[in-house]
Amino acid sequence: MVKIVVDAYAWIEIFIGSEKGEKAREHIEKASEVYTPDTVLAEIARKYLREGADQRDAEERLRMIVEVSNIAPIDVEVALEAAKSYMKLSDEARKAGMKAPSLFDAIVLGTAKSLNAKILTGDEHFKNLQETLWIR
Numbered sequence: 001m002v003k004i005v006v007d008a009y010a011w012i013e014i015f016i017g018s019e020k021g022e023k024a025r026e027h028i029e030k031a032s033e034v035y036t037p038d039t040v041l042a043e044i045a046r047k048y049l050r051e052g053a054d055q056r057d058a059e060e061r062l063r064m065i066v067e068v069s070n071i072a073p074i075d076v077e078v079a080l081e082a083a084k085s086y087m088k089l090s091d092e093a094r095k096a097g098m099k100a101p102s103l104f105d106a107i108v109l110g111t112a113k114s115l116n117a118k119i120l121t122g123d124e125h126f127k128n129l130q131e132t133l134w135i136r
Contacts, residue, residue: 001032002133005112006069007121008043008104010135011036015061020122023135027120034069037078037111041065043104072111082110089125101125 004027013021028034041062048058072078086106093100105125112119112131119126122136
């Protein structure tokens, strides 16, 4: 069994009920431990509210995440891993001609590294990393 850190991408796919979301759900059900960085909650809330969703709907989704995963806070170890991860992701994105990753992405990777876990995502910034469980 594997420990996983769930990225916002995977949660969004679960909420829209896509095929990728079904893959993500299967990984979550099989995982020994499931984590979501606390910043992912803010990222998802921002997305739904920015798109005009009712605050109660956004809150409902966030509560579901809290129920099925451990919320991983940023601590000193995660902050340092996130800083190193940001530089790595930025360098890889530049080489691939992609836009720069967000700090949210770096925190997800930093959290996974600090927990020795895999990242459940379909975000292109994570595609070629050994830590990635790809849902595309």
